[in-house]
Amino acid sequence: MVLDRPRAPLTPxxxxxPAAGPxxxxxxxxxxxxxxxxxxxxxxxxPNPKLPLVLGHQIVGTVVGESRRIGIPWLGWTDRExxxxxxxxxxxxxxxxxxxxxxxxxxxxxxxxxxRYSLTLPEGYSALEAAPLLCAGxxxxxxxxxxxxxxxxxxxxxxxxxxIVAQVARHEGRRVFAxxxxxxxxxxxxARQLGAVWASGSDELPPEELDAAIIFAPVGELVPLAxxxxxxxxxxxxxxxxxxxxxxxxxxxxxxxxxLRSVANLTRRDxxxxxxxxPQVPLRAVVEAFPLEGANEALESMRSxxxxxxxxxEVAPDEPTS
Ligand SMILES: [Zn+2]
Ligand SMILES: [Zn+2]
Numbered sequence: 001m002v003l004d005r006p007r008a009p010l011t012p013x014x015x016x017x018p019a020a021g022p023x024x025x026x027x028x029x030x031x032x033x034x035x036x037x038x039x040x041x042x043x044x045x046x047p048n049p050k051l052p053l054v055l056g057h058q059i060v061g062t063v064v065g066e067s068r069r070i071g072i073p074w075l076g077w078t079d080r081e082x083x084x085x086x087x088x089x090x091x092x093x094x095x096x097x098x099x100x101x102x103x104x105x106x107x108x109x110x111x112x113x114x115x116r117y118s119l120t121l122p123e124g125y126s127a128l129e130a131a132p133l134l135c136a137g138x139x140x141x142x143x144x145x146x147x148x149x150x151x152x153x154x155x156x157x158x159x160x161x162x163x164i165v166a167q168v169a170r171h172e173g174r175r176v177f178a179x180x181x182x183x184x185x186x187x188x189x190x191a192r193q194l195g196a197v198w199a200s201g202s203d204e205l206p207p208e209e210l211d212a213a214i215i216f217a218p219v220g221e222l223v224p225l226a227x228x229x230x231x232x233x234x235x236x237x238x239x240x241x242x243x244x245x246x247x248x249x250x251x252x253x254x255x256x257x258x259x260l261r262s263v264a265n266l267t268r269r270d271x272x273x274x275x276x277x278x279p280q281v282p283l284r285a286v287v288e289a290f291p292l293e294g295a296n297e298a299l300e301s302m303r304s305x306x307x308x309x310x311x312x313x314e315v316a317p318d319e320p321t322s
Pocket of ligand 2: 035036037038057074135136
């Protein structure tokens with residue numbers, strides 16, 4: 001399913017099987033998760049994507065010619081030599097290439113990956129269940145780490161990422177306060193099912209001050225709202241790659257050592273840590289499956305907020321190829 005230009009619906013195209021270069025693996029795709037970032041690329045909100053482009057960076061597939069199942073995340077390649085790479089921050093690499101953005105991704109039957117950036121998947125997860133772990137889960141995990149040991153955790157936007165992070169947070173003994181679109185009672189019920197101690201509209205203040213909040217919704221207006229909900233010394237972490245403009249707000253919302261920061265991309269170490277943690281919780285992604293040809297519908301369903309959990313494209317049966 002190919003994006004020819006921003007905002008034009010993806011079109012089914014017969015492409016030649018991609019060729020794996022040195023150090024790369026050819027992968028038969030079983031499933032590919034649909035991420036909010038895909039929607040930002042689709043909408044032309046991120047600069048200079050490869051075009052035409054195959055979207056998708058939460059890929060579960062089998063290496064062609066082997067029985068090895070692997071995961072392919074957003075971080076597709078780094079230069080290993082810039083000041084960020086050399087200081088353990090490859091997520092900030094000056095020359096990083098991202099899957100389904102700079103290189104073709106997983107809304108396809110086959111893809112290629114630089115083997116060094118592929119991830120080993122935990123046992124006990126089907127391709128459909130594992131796909132959302134690869135970005136929704138992973139970026140959520142990195143965001144959660146950046147909240148430190150916050151006990152009272154607010155999650156703004158309770159979608160693909162938050163529903164996984166809530167499970168990790170609960171496993172770690174934190175209490176989750178979920179914020180959804182004000183009229184989304186179904187979303188609030190979904191959050192309570194996953195262990196949120198409180199769920200309400202994002203225009204509400206929680207019953208207690210929060211030690212940290214993570215904003216998953218791409219809505220700048222949420223930043224001052226989340227700061228307002230924080231206790232002294234608390235953090236707001238913006239987890240998305242794109243957000244509408246943040247309105248001005250009085251300094252008193254940041255005063256008393258409150259922190260506002262973003263999270264960008266992932267390191268391979270985040271991936272290894274998080275995928276090792278997943279079966280211990282154990283994390284269970286709630287998934288809505290779409291066929292590969294239903295990619296446009298999956299993107300629009302995510303846009304409308306209709307999906308509770310993660311949308312995943314089911315590309316091919318989850319069995320080893322030979
Ligand atoms: Zn680098
Ligand atoms: Zn993503």
